[in-house]
Amino acid sequence: MAGVLEAFLVDPAAERYGLDIxxxxxxxxxxxxxxxxxxxxxxxxxxxxxxxxxxxAGRPARRWYQLSADGLVTARTELAAYRQRTSAPGQAVRVKPTWAS
Structure with a gap:
């Protein structure tokens, strides 16, 4: 899930569609x-x-996705916490991020 959030955070105001992600x-x-x-x-x-x-158009309509205001704040917070957990050397305990449920 982190990769999807990172894709949205490249340009948080942009709309993205599934194939793009x-x-x-x-x-x-x-x-x-x-x-x-x-x-x-x-x-x-x-x-x-x-x-x-x-x-x-010669193609199906796309469903567009965009980070909400709350989603932007939460995505940044959760990704920062995720990166901290995954980059800490020797950390044995893994906590499931709230966005993974």
Whole structure:
């Protein structure tokens, strides 16, 4: 999940879509979309469907995701804590981040 949050934090005001996140993280769709769903249900992301005619665009409409104001603050806090836990040498105890549930 950290990789998805990091992708959003590159430009916190930008809207991203699933394939864009997959390319930024290298994660497959089966990993990215469940993470996006959890983040949305937690209130970290706001979403909307693109308003296009798929026949004219030649592709399906995209679902756009963007960090919410609370999501931005929480993502930064959780990633900082995650990085601290994972970079501390010799740390044997791992605590599950709140955003991973």
């Amino acid at each position: 997959m390319q930024a993280t290298g994660y497959p769709s089966g990993t990215v979309y469940p993470i996006l769903s959890r983040l949305q249900h937690a209130g970290w992301l706001s979403t909307h469907w693109e308003d296009i005619d798929p026949a004219v």
